[in-house]
Amino acid sequence: MSRLSPDLIDVALAPSGIQLVRHSRLTRRQRARAEQRFPAPQGLGTVLAQLDDTLHQPDWRGAGGLRLILSNHWLHFAVIPWSDALTRPAERLALAQGVLEEIYGEQGEQAIRISESGVRRPALAAALAADAMRQLRQMAQAHALRLVSLQPLLMQSFTACRSQLSGGDTALACLEPGRLTLLTTARDRWQSIQSRSLPYEPSPAVGPVLTQLFAQLEQLPQLTVLIGCGLQTTLQSVAGMPVNPASTGLAWPTPAGWN
Numbered sequence: 166m167s168r169l170s171p172d173l174i175d176v177a178l179a180p181s182g183i184q185l186v187r188h189s190r191l192t193r194r195q196r197a198r199a200e201q202r203f204p205a206p207q208g209l210g211t212v213l214a215q216l217d218d219t220l221h222q223p224d225w226r227g228a229g230g231l232r233l234i235l236s237n238h239w240l241h242f243a244v245i246p247w248s249d250a251l252t253r254p255a256e257r258l259a260l261a262q263g264v265l266e267e268i269y270g271e272q273g274e275q276a277i278r279i280s281e282s283g284v285r286r287p288a289l290a291a292a293l294a295a296d297a298m299r300q301l302r303q304m305a306q307a308h309a310l311r312l313v314s315l316q317p318l319l320m321q322s323f324t325a326c327r328s329q330l331s332g333g334d335t336a337l338a339c340l341e342p343g344r345l346t347l348l349t350t351a352r353d354r355w356q357s358i359q360s361r362s363l364p365y366e367p368s369p370a371v372g373p374v375l376t377q378l379f380a381q382l383e384q385l386p387q388l389t390v391l392i393g394c395g396l397q398t399t400l401q402s403v404a405g406m407p408v409n410p411a412s413t414g415l416a417w418p419t420p421a422g423w424n
Contacts, residue, residue, distance in 0.1 A: 170229040179236040180206035181342045182418030197224040202421040209239045230313040237346045241292040242358045261290040329390045336386035341394040347378045375403045395419045
């Protein structure tokens with residue numbers, strides 16, 4: 166196919182593996198699907214090299230675009246307050262960089278993306294190592310693929326659960342192999358974000374970790390929505406507050422050997 170092909174390749178990248186789906190935007194027909202599962206967690210550079218090798222295979226050649234969802238493992242997040250004094254994107258970016266450095270310390274050159282939620286509302290910043298971003302863009306260019314989108318798993322999960330998170334003070338608990346990320350909202354505004362590592366187990370103990378995260382909050386959420394990405398867990402409440410399962414889970418790579 167030519168570079169004008171309507172085909173898109175959707176890719177999920179995680180330390181535990183890679184998932185790829187090729188489909189046509191015109192017919193919505195799926196053309197190929199593949200999953201590569203790693204026996205042990207891998208760094209992002211290694212995972213991108215594995216993806217590069219996979220894209221050389223016949224099923225994935227000649228597509229027109231690439232859409233990537235990136236594991237929360239490799240990203241730093243921060244809620245960025247609104248400021249009427251900052252009117253230019255560069256100023257918002259500088260503020261985001263300062264907030265991220267205050268939380269995580271100096272991390273070297275970072276590629277920062279800001280998800281705005283409206284005027285006078287806090288934004289959510291996600292930071293990826295700049296070297297990884299360059300490697301990713303060079304890989305897409307080498308395969309003549311337009312990088313259509315690059316989205317954190319957290320934002321994909323938030324979109325999937327948006328209707329369940331509207332109104333009141335709520336929280337989204339995004340669970341994937343080896344990681345739990347908690348995003349809280351207050352009156353439909355992003356409030357805080359925290360992440361914790363988990364054992365790579367098919368059924369990790371999520372309740373105690375959520376309890377620890379809740380202890381860091383000034384106010385407990387009225388409702389927490391728990392979305393399992395590659396994992397399933399049953400949890401009805403934490404610290405006396407209700408926990409609801411997401412109305413839909415997200416397909417996500419799991420380590421080799423898991424059922």
